[in-house]
Amino acid sequence: MNTSIMKASIRKELWEFNGMLKWVPITLAGVFIFIPLLTLILNGIDTQAVLAELKGIAAEVAKLTELQQSDRMSEIFFVSAMALFTPFIAIGFIVQVYYFVTCLFDERRDQSVMFWRSLPVSDEMTIASKLLTGAIVIPVIFFAAATALMVLMVGLAIVACVVLSVGFDISLWGMIASANILSGVGYIWLTLVPIAIWLLPLYSWLMLASIYANKAPFLWAVLPIVALLVIEAIVVHYLHLSQPFFGHFLMDYFSITPDNLAEVSIGQEKSRSAALLMLISQIDYRTVLVSVGLLCTTYWFRVNKQES
């Protein structure tokens, strides 16, 4: 596969969805930054309260000093980082779904597909670049936005540490050092590829709907699944079967429950890798095979569907 053509194709996708991929993460990060600032500005800064809070911090230092000796600090940081990343991952997922539903549909609707297909870029390359953009590049953008926000917060924490250590002789450097910030964020970034593989059947199904639909691709993506679930429910009800296979399979495959987490959690010290292990345990080679089948069908439509 020609990497320069792949890069150019991915860049083209980013140009096309530039507005959404730039402004949604920026807005989300802005919400995290400006809402606390706005609250502070609207409520006013009470000097007495700040001083009281600083005294409270000093009182807590003893406890924190104990805490920074233990592994608990890195766990607390990891959970906080996850809490920060989660809205970015969730909003990023919505953007991904939108991208996959429209990526092959829009160029057929505006007939620019005739221009793209008049250039020496293979249909395999087009499908692969769109899949890579949606499954990896878009999450990377949202992960990067969350990471940038985290860097900002860590920067603020360092400033606070400097102020506390210089002005109040309170040292929290040990606490920051024991938070294992890099490895915590690294574990979150490691989930990127397992998430992509886990959700590959969904992504490839949406791409198939996008290439197949002449109108309303989102309905084409949703209605067949809903119809299948309804038909299965009716069959199960009338034949008095124990449970619907397809519906149960979908629920089982796409749900992440505390049970899943418990299955892979070995101990509290391993909680950072638990999310990663849980995602890996959700991956099933059969769904990967189904995804490959769906992607091949998408490719077939790309090659053979008459566009004009």
Add this chain to the structure above:
Amino acid sequence: MSSLISVSGVSKSYGSKKVLSGVNLSLHAGQIVGLVGPNGAGKTTCLQAILGLTDFDGDISVLGHHPRKDRVKMLNDVAYISDVAILPKWLKVSQALSYMKDIHPNFDIEKAQEFLAKTNIEANDKVKALSKGMVAQLHLALILAIDAKVLILDEPTLGLDILTRRQFYSHLLEDFYNEEKCIVVTTHQIEEIEHILTDVAFIQQGKIVLAQSTDDIKERFNLVAVSNEQVPQADELQPLFKNSMMGLTTMLFDNQDKEMLQSLGKVTVPSLADVFVGIMNKETC
């Protein structure tokens, strides 16, 4: 001389409707071929088969490539404009140039920039901000900067004003065409491009009904202005087409003796549009 494009016995059906039926064409370097036919005659389908954009029965070879199996390799040397409106609206001019440079081995970005410098198009303009004529100029700039051996144009000036249409074809001749290249163009405005065509192929109901050089066509067909008294005598020569107006009947003849025709009235060389109308109305005449 080996052909750049060879189409042999190509047929195509959509369900029970036959769109192409045993099409044979052979196109060589230096030719500018007009593929002309009424709406629904199969022009676009024929071009799409040549470009590998649709499947077909029969054989097509473009620069030695099978258009379906070697589409990507073939498109390194084949450029195509299907309609001016197909550049995506979100695309910026600078992005189009950068993308073409990255993906096309035969794209000369400096040539495209030189062409665009002669227009009012700015590098930061988006396609949606350009007029239809400017979009055509941008598309042409992208295509002319490709060192392609074959250029295929499917109604490239549809919806453009006459000034832009003329500009389009003059750029095509000045900036693209040479004796080593071949251009295939479909258009409804045959009278506008007949002076640049070296060959024409008339297509009707999926069949090529005439494929000849424009010089041969001008030799072969004659237009005669026949007075009303001589119409019965001229009818015996089986004109392809006749049109009566203001007491004078104009008749188009195929391969008739020129001296004989001169005895019927004033003989002139028909335009390609006259020949096209005559051929298309052959059945009804």
